[in-house]
Amino acid sequence: EAEVAQSPRYKITxxxxxxxxxxxxxxxxxxxxxxxxxxxxxxxxLVQFQDESVVDDxxxxxxxxSAERLKGxxxxxxxxxxxxGDSAMYLCASSFRSGANVLTFGAGSRxxxx
Amino acid sequence: DAKTTQPPSMDCAEGRAANLPCxxxxxxxxxxxxxxxxxxxxxxxYIIHGLKNNETNEMASLIITEDRKxxxxxxxxxxxxxxAVYYCIVRVGGGADGxxxxxxxxxxxxx
Numbered sequence: 715e716a717e718v719a720q721s722p723r724y725k726i727t728x729x730x731x732x733x734x735x736x737x738x739x740x741x742x743x744x745x746x747x748x749x750x751x752x753x754x755x756x757x758x759x760l761v762q763f764q765d766e767s768v769v770d771d772x773x774x775x776x777x778x779x780s781a782e783r784l785k786g787x788x789x790x791x792x793x794x795x796x797x798x799g800d801s802a803m804y805l806c807a808s809s810f811r812s813g814a815n816v817l818t819f820g821a822g823s824r825x826x827x828x
Numbered sequence: 829d830a831k832t833t834q835p836p837s838m839d840c841a842e843g844r845a846a847n848l849p850c851x852x853x854x855x856x857x858x859x860x861x862x863x864x865x866x867x868x869x870x871x872x873x874y875i876i877h878g879l880k881n882n883e884t885n886e887m888a889s890l891i892i893t894e895d896r897k898x899x900x901x902x903x904x905x906x907x908x909x910x911x912a913v914y915y916c917i918v919r920v921g922g923g924a925d926g927x928x929x930x931x932x933x934x935x936x937x938x939x
Contacts, residue, residue, distance in 0.1 A: 722868055817926075
């Protein structure tokens with residue numbers, strides 16, 4: 715079964731450092747989403763791509779977060795500088811945008827900022 | 829997307845049917861009910877979705893009331909591996925918008 719790949723699975727960093735997460739969606743999925751999930755809460759959408767274009771980044775803290783999907787396939791989410799409050803699970807999802815538009819999620823990248 | 833209301837937690841005995849309720853009284857006519865679940869330390873997983881008819885697949889059944897203001901996800905024979913947080917989400921079917929998650933229901937299957 716096709717999967718959304720994410721790396722790293724775990725990342726520990728000190729505040730003020732830069733950190734990056736990578737996501738490879740299911741082949742053929744044009745829509746890619748990045749979510750952040752703080753412990754005990756549901757995932758929160760940060761940014762959505764349609765192919766290489768951002769279609770929604772209204773919840774992305776743009777002073778420190780950036781996301782790109784240059785060739786419309788894999789994507790990178792960057793945080794610089796990291797803050798203590800950024801400790802969370804970062805989830806990537808993709809969808810085919812056809813029919814029910816079911817999202818398939820990756821296993822996530824857990825970030826701990828010290 | 830319409831808001832949903834779910835109990836924060838539920839228990840169910842292994843082998844019994846788990847019935848998870850969801851209220852969505854402000855649902856619009858073109859909005860579907862989706863269910864996802866998230867097992868500890870994993871990403872959410874799609875379970876099932878429906879518009880107004882009851883739906884069944886290999887994982888679960890979805891019962892939607894006639895007025896569409898509430899629904900129930902049924903896991904017919906719960907196992908320990910069904911312990912997870914279950915999210916009920918209402919959104920326009922086929923829409924490109926990202927899912928809006930609430931806090932969901934933490935279902936605990938007891939041995």
